[in-house]
Structures are given as structure tokens and as C-alpha cells.
Amino acid sequence: MTAQAMTNVGTPVSESFEPKIVGFLCNWCSYAGADKAGSSQTPYPPNVAVIRVMCSGRVDPQFILDAFHKGADGVMILACHPGDCHYKEGNQRAVQRYRILLGLLEQFGIEKERCKFDYVSAGEGEKFVRVITEMVDTVKGLGPLTLPVRAY
Amino acid sequence: MAQKPKLAMYWASSCGGCEIALVNLNEKLLDVDAHFDFMFCPCLLDTKISDIEALPDGSLAITLFNGAIRTSENEEMAHLLRRKSKLLIAFGSCSSKGGIPALSNLSSKSDHFGTIYLDNVSLDNPQGILPQTRTTAPEGELELPEFYERVRHLAEIVEVDYFIPGCPPEPHQIWNVVEALVQGAQLPPKGSTLGGGKSTVCNECAHRKENKTIKKFYRTYEIVPDRERCLLEQGIVCMGIATRDGCGALCPQVNMPCTGCYGPPEGVLDQGAKMLSALGSVLDIGSSKDLSDQQISGRIDAAIEGLPDFAGTCYKYSLAASLLGGKSR
Numbered sequence: 516m517t518a519q520a521m522t523n524v525g526t527p528v529s530e531s532f533e534p535k536i537v538g539f540l541c542n543w544c545s546y547a548g549a550d551k552a553g554s555s556q557t558p559y560p561p562n563v564a565v566i567r568v569m570c571s572g573r574v575d576p577q578f579i580l581d582a583f584h585k586g587a588d589g590v591m592i593l594a595c596h597p598g599d600c601h602y603k604e605g606n607q608r609a610v611q612r613y614r615i616l617l618g619l620l621e622q623f624g625i626e627k628e629r630c631k632f633d634y635v636s637a638g639e640g641e642k643f644v645r646v647i648t649e650m651v652d653t654v655k656g657l658g659p660l661t662l663p664v665r666a667y
Numbered sequence: 668m669a670q671k672p673k674l675a676m677y678w679a680s681s682c683g684g685c686e687i688a689l690v691n692l693n694e695k696l697l698d699v700d701a702h703f704d705f706m707f708c709p710c711l712l713d714t715k716i717s718d719i720e721a722l723p724d725g726s727l728a729i730t731l732f733n734g735a736i737r738t739s740e741n742e743e744m745a746h747l748l749r750r751k752s753k754l755l756i757a758f759g760s761c762s763s764k765g766g767i768p769a770l771s772n773l774s775s776k777s778d779h780f781g782t783i784y785l786d787n788v789s790l791d792n793p794q795g796i797l798p799q800t801r802t803t804a805p806e807g808e809l810e811l812p813e814f815y816e817r818v819r820h821l822a823e824i825v826e827v828d829y830f831i832p833g834c835p836p837e838p839h840q841i842w843n844v845v846e847a848l849v850q851g852a853q854l855p856p857k858g859s860t861l862g863g864g865k866s867t868v869c870n871e872c873a874h875r876k877e878n879k880t881i882k883k884f885y886r887t888y889e890i891v892p893d894r895e896r897c898l899l900e901q902g903i904v905c906m907g908i909a910t911r912d913g914c915g916a917l918c919p920q921v922n923m924p925c926t927g928c929y930g931p932p933e934g935v936l937d938q939g940a941k942m943l944s945a946l947g948s949v950l951d952i953g954s955s956k957d958l959s960d961q962q963i964s965g966r967i968d969a970a971i972e973g974l975p976d977f978a979g980t981c982y983k984y985s986l987a988a989s990l991l992g993g994k995s996r
Contacts, residue, residue: 612947
């Protein structure tokens with residue numbers, strides 16, 4: 516995958532914060548979608564560190580919390596569209612965990628926009644770029660995440 | 668007669684239940700006394716802190732430290748007892764993982780002080796007086812321990828040799844540990860958990876486990892559970908599936924869901940995340956094929972409506988040691 520850095524042209528100085536975002540991408544769909552965006556040389560922000568997983572259902576909520584714990588400002592889980600899971604229902608379990616996680620994050624004072632779940636298929640290179648760009652913009656607007664365990 | 672090894676037990680931010688659990692050893696307390704000089708325990712004995720300070724470092728063979736670290740006094744005592752003890756054991760949920768006191772990490776110190784001293788119908792504090800660490804009075808300067816922003820567990824402060832989980836630890840498990848120590852048994856590597864299993868409470872629970880799919884969650888007052896079936900399968904949030912065994916599954920045995928006091932099972936970083944993972948897996952919202960994103964989210968949200976306080980339920984005893992550690996600032 517060739518991730519071409521998006522230039523900061525036109526970005527106000529106050530938005531110079533570059534968020535660190537961890538993206539868990541399903542091997543069968545979103546990772547191929549990201550590859551498609553890369554091979555068609557569509558530029559997208561370089562802030563997302565991609566971790567390829569065999570299924571979005573493999574994304575243990577511990578991984579997400581650990582990413583925040585270790586310094587991520589945002590976490591994304593990109594899955595196959597409903598009904599298209601390579602393992603039948605992994606993406607459904609992933610979205611179910613995600614919806615519960617949102618309630619948990621709120622209680623911990625973490626904006627729900629910092630954790631995003633979306634569906635990106637292997638053919639949706641453009642959607643991948645759009646989702647990533649939106650996420651980076653959103654997290655940039657929110658600023659860095661401060662957790663008590665790191666701040667203390 | 669050779670001097671018996673010294674045993675100490677201290678409470679930091681705790682309720683005293685851990686001391687009760689020790690006393691619940693009943694007649695075996697005499698055996699403890701036969702093998703140890705039980706010399707410091709503010710709840711049960713009148714030894715003073717100055718007596719501990721006067722001891723040479725490393726004089727205490729074992730210190731059972733219960734309670735979380737809420738104040739500067741708790742922290743001071745943790746350092747003192749670490750220095751004086753050969754084996755420092757985090758005893759109970761609070762010192763191991765933060766316990767109930769660590770639930771306060773979901774609010775800030777100023778929130779707490781606001782509710783406790785300033786903004787409450789039962790208060791009469793027109794001058795808005797808040798506790799100070801130092802106050803000058805006619806008699807001299809008065810000192811209070813500092814109330815920290817966040818509750819911490821013992822291992823965040825000092826090196827801990829072993830952990831004994833439970834709120835409180837079960838007497839038979841305490842005895843197992845004491846017996847192993849008395850007999851000089853080979854102890855597991857430093858930092859291990861003693862007095863508990865490695866699996867989950869489900870392993871010890873006699874309830875019948877069938878198919879785990881849940882359409883709706885119930886709170887305990889909303890349902891009369893089947894006495895034979897797994898409580899989680901009936902839609903009651905039983906933490907057994909994400910909790911270390913060793914207690915004998917006492918709560919589910921009497922149809923009360925496990926609340927997770929033995930902490931996460933061996934190898935689990937974050938008890939709440941594991942519980943969340945389990946709940947997300949067993950939720951049954953029907954087939955999501957051909958549904959829109961919003962429809963799927965709506966169905967899930969309707970199914971999890973019965974989970975009103977996720978952090979309070981799943982991190983009831985382990986919030987200080989959780990990956991997020993408390994409310995983000």
C-alpha cells in the first residue's frame with residue numbers, strides 16, 4: 516500500500532496537531548480497499564497506523580482500549596458490509612461490541628467520535644479515503660486525548 | 668524460643684471487610700498465631716505506626732496490605748510497609764485493582780468535593796469550607812492527608828510481591844496462602860496472583876450452560892431467574908465469564924450474578940473490555956443482512972438498553988488497574 520502524505524496546504528497553524536490514529540482493517544475487505552486507494556494513488560492523510568486483522572470480529576475491545584492507553588488519539592475499526600463477512604458473522608459481533616464500547620467510552624469521558632466503526636469493501640477505495648480523511652479531521656478538531664493513567 | 672516471623676496487616680482506603688475475612692479463619696487464627704507474631708493491624712491490634720517505624724528495614728516477614736491509595740497517608744504507609752516487609756502482598760480487590768473506591772475515578776476530585784462539601788441539600792456550609800492539608804488553629808498547625816485526584820492500586824505506588832484477589836478474599840483461600848507460606852512451599856514467580864484460580868468463575872459454577880444468545884438484558888429486580896440455568900444466558904449480566912475463579916462461585920450459586928470481585932482471569936489485561944467482548948458476542952439482534960447501518964445500530968442499542976451503567980458494572984473492582992484508569996481530563 517502506498518500511502519501518500521496529504522500536504523498541509525491551506526491548514527491553519529492552530530490545526531497543526533497531527534493525531535495518531537490506529538486503524539484495525541479486515542483482511543478481506545477494508546485492507547483490500549485501502550490497497551485499492553493506494554494503488555490508484557489517491558492521496559489520504561498519513562495519520563492512520565493500519566493493523567491488518569483477519570476479521571473485524573477479531574478486534575478484542577482490549578485492543579481498542581490498549582491503543583488509547585498507549586497514546587492513540589483515535590481508533591477505527593473497518594469491517595465488511597453487513598452480510599458479507601468472510602466468517603459469516605464476525606462483523607456483526609464487531610459492531611455489537613462497538614456499540615457497547617461507545618457507552619463505556621462516554622462514561623470515561625472519551626468523545627465517541629474518537630472511536631469509529633465503518634464498513635469498507637474491497638472495491639471501495641474512495642470510501643476508504645473519505646472515511647480516513649473525515650476521521651483525521653474529526654480527531655484533529657478534538658485535540659489530543661489525555662488519559663489519567665498517562666497524565667498522572 | 669526462636670522468634671516467630673512477624674505478620675502485619677494494614678488498611679489503606681478500605682472498608683475493613685478484609686480484616687473480617689481474616690478473622691473468618693475462625694479457629695485457624697490460632698494456627699496463624701502459632702506460626703507468626705501478628706504484630707501490626709490497626710483494625711484489631713493497638714500497635715502504633717511509630718512501632719513499625721522503629722523496626723529495622725525488612726523486619727516484617729509478611730504484610731497483607733488491603734485498601735486502595737486515595738490519600739497521601741495511604742501512600743506514605745505503602746512506602747513504609749514496603750520498606751519494612753520482606754513480602755508485601757496486595758490483599759483484596761482494592762489494593763490489587765482499585766476496588767470499589769476506584770469507581771470514584773469516573774469523577775474528578777473537584778466533582779467529589781463539590782458534592783460532598785458544597786452542593787448537596789443536606790449541607791450547611793455557607794462559607795464553602797473545603798478540607799485543607801494545613802490549617803492554622805489557636806492550638807497550632809493542623810494537618811490532614813491530601814486527597815488525591817485519582818485512586819490508585821498498590822502496585823502503582825510500590826513493588827508488590829503477590830496479589831490475593833477478592834472482595835473480600837475467601838477465608839479458605841487466605842488459609843491456602845498462609846499454609847503455603849508457613850510450610851515454605853515453592854511460591855510462584857513474583858507478581859503472581861495467589862489464593863485464586865487461573866480460569867473463570869463459570870468453571871466453578873454449577874449452573875447449566877447451553878446456548879449463549881441474549882435478546883434483552885435484565886437487571887436483577889426485573890426477572891426471577893431459573894435456578895438451574897446460566898444467569899448470563901437468561902439476560903442477567905453475570906461477570907463470571909470475565910472473572911477469576913477461586914471463590915467457589917458463591918454468588919451465582921444463590922442466583923445473584925457475579926459482580927467480578929476476583930478481578931480478571933489470568934492473562935487478561937482489562938476485565939471490563941473482556942466482559943464487553945463477551946456481551947457483544949452473545950447479543951442476538953437477528954440477521955443484519957440488507958439492513959442499513961442505522962437500523963443495525965438501532966437494534967443493538969435497543970438490545971443493550973438494559974445495561975445502564977457499563978463502567979460501574981464491568982469495572983466494579985478493577986477500575987484503577989484498567990487500561991483507561993479513569994475519566995479522561
